Amino acid sequence: MVSGTGVEGPAYERFHIEAKSADHVYNVPNKFDVHAKRLRLAAMLIHETIRYRFNRDIVLSRPCIYGVFSGRLGGFKPIKQRCVGCMRCVQEYPHIMQVNYGKKYRELGDLHWTPESVFTILYESSTGKIPVKGMGYKGSFSGEGWDGIWTDMSEIVRPTRDGVFGREYISTSADIGSKPFFLDFSSSDDVTGKKIRLLQSSLPIMLQPPESSKLDIGIAVKQSASKLGIYHMSRSPLNAYEEDPWYVPIVDKANLGKLNLDRAPMIEVDLFTSNRGLIGELRQRYPSKLISVRLKIDEAAEDEACRLFNDGADVIHLCADYHGFDYSKTHSHISHGLRRVHTRLVNEGIRDRITLIASGGITRAEHVPKAIICGADLVGLDTTLLIALQSEFKGETRDRTDCRLASRKIEVAWGAQRLINLMASWHDQLIEILSAMGMRDVRRLRGDVGRSMTDEELREQAFEGIDKLS
Numbered sequence: 001m002v003s004g005t006g007v008e009g010p011a012y013e014r015f016h017i018e019a020k021s022a023d024h025v026y027n028v029p030n031k032f033d034v035h036a037k038r039l040r041l042a043a044m045l046i047h048e049t050i051r052y053r054f055n056r057d058i059v060l061s062r063p064c065i066y067g068v069f070s071g072r073l074g075g076f077k078p079i080k081q082r083c084v085g086c087m088r089c090v091q092e093y094p095h096i097m098q099v100n101y102g103k104k105y106r107e108l109g110d111l112h113w114t115p116e117s118v119f120t121i122l123y124e125s126s127t128g129k130i131p132v133k134g135m136g137y138k139g140s141f142s143g144e145g146w147d148g149i150w151t152d153m154s155e156i157v158r159p160t161r162d163g164v165f166g167r168e169y170i171s172t173s174a175d176i177g178s179k180p181f182f183l184d185f186s187s188s189d190d191v192t193g194k195k196i197r198l199l200q201s202s203l204p205i206m207l208q209p210p211e212s213s214k215l216d217i218g219i220a221v222k223q224s225a226s227k228l229g230i231y232h233m234s235r236s237p238l239n240a241y242e243e244d245p246w247y248v249p250i251v252d253k254a255n256l257g258k259l260n261l262d263r264a265p266m267i268e269v270d271l272f273t274s275n276r277g278l279i280g281e282l283r284q285r286y287p288s289k290l291i292s293v294r295l296k297i298d299e300a301a302e303d304e305a306c307r308l309f310n311d312g313a314d315v316i317h318l319c320a321d322y323h324g325f326d327y328s329k330t331h332s333h334i335s336h337g338l339r340r341v342h343t344r345l346v347n348e349g350i351r352d353r354i355t356l357i358a359s360g361g362i363t364r365a366e367h368v369p370k371a372i373i374c375g376a377d378l379v380g381l382d383t384t385l386l387i388a389l390q391s392e393f394k395g396e397t398r399d400r401t402d403c404r405l406a407s408r409k410i411e412v413a414w415g416a417q418r419l420i421n422l423m424a425s426w427h428d429q430l431i432e433i434l435s436a437m438g439m440r441d442v443r444r445l446r447g448d449v450g451r452s453m454t455d456e457e458l459r460e461q462a463f464e465g466i467d468k469l470s
């Protein structure tokens with residue numbers, strides 16, 4: 001019963017992810033290194049003591065509202081982990097205070113993962129909140145890869161779509177599978193012409209921890225995925241996965257007989273290690289299941305995508321390396337390959353018959369809508385999951401077969417909550433972006449490049465016909 005209305009039936013429920021605090025269990029380096037010049041600080045304290053005649057309240061008043069100087073020794077021993085880098089102390093006492101990025105903080109990550117992006121994921125997964133900078137954006141407004149794509153946030157539509165706490169519902173559901181082009185009412189019972197193989201995910205995101213991940217991480221991923229209503233992928237033959245309706249097994253010739261595929265809603269064939277013959281084999285054995293194919297993005301990806309459609313694939317999972325660069329000779333960013341494959345499928349008239357998943361280098365919440373604008377239906381998260389679970393950097397994380405992120409021992413419930421928090425934060429950020437673009441459904445965003453601008457294209461247009469200075 002919908003309360004107060006007298007109407008029978010289930011009450012309307014908005015999709016919402018419940019975040020709960022899940023603090024870091026391993027030490028995180030201090031972002032800021034706060035340092036006071038001690039002699040100058042002592043001189044100032046003596047001067048103020050005389051000037052204000054031993055008025056304790058004035059002499060001991062601190063400029064920091066975050067309690068960095070609230071220890072017994074005040075500025076002589078600042079509590080660095082509380083510093084948020086607001087720079088108020090530096091502005092008020094420039095001759096005494098210095099605030100820099102911490103040395104260990106600067107060493108975090110690798111070529112792709114900047115310290116800032118690692119901290120952002122740690123913050124999102126521990127709180128479930130949207131990170132708010134509050135000090136203005138100090139970075140550049142363009143860059144490599146996803147940073148070279150800007151979304152169109154129109155001031156005209158913004159008032160009607162008011163974000164996370166808005167009155168309107170904004171859907172973040174994604175369809176996986178093949179949609180029929182038209183309904184055929186001439187057939188007696190099945191107007192879709194054939195039985196539809198379609199799955200729904202509450203977010204346009206799939207979880208797929210790197211293969212080096214430990215067992216407890218796999219179980220935390222499984223638990224979080226089933227609570228969120230999204231799919232997760234693994235090659236692991238864990239019994240714990242077998243009864244899981246959200247588990248998508250990744251198969252190749254080597255592990256085919258070891259996995260129980262009967263209950264899986266979708267099966268992913270790994271073309272990195274198998275040949276296309278396996279698709280037909282599985283299609284014959286499981287006619288009602290979705291077949292996804294894991295394909296590396298290279299120069300031939302568009303042609304290969306069309307061939308895979310003809311072979312009976314329902315989903316193509318386009319993979320770049322973990323830094324988001326493809327396997328072509330030029331190692332281009334995944335966004336280029338994704339746009340090429342999407343456009344080719346549109347031109348062939350088969351785009352709605354197949355789902356595109358993009359993975360590799362999706363490390364920030366804003367990468368999700370940007371990948372969808374480039375043509376993906378869903379994105380896959382990999383190393384991002386390990387960062388949320390406080391794995392340790394041991395080198396470059398780029399290589400799919402040798403990802404240098406060492407997973408640490410975790411408690412499964414803690415890990416699952418961290419991943420739920422991460423998704424809660426990303427869901428809210430997705431809603432914010434969609435609302436700012438005036439969209440009510442993330443599915444409408446797919447391939448809508450007209451709602452974005454790319455740095456590369458704008459430069460080409462602006463400087464077209466102008467010769468470079470030699």
Ligand code: SF4
Nearest residue numbers: 064083084086087089
């Ligand atoms: S930068 Fe801001 S938060 Fe950090 S110590 Fe100074 S006043 Fe406190």
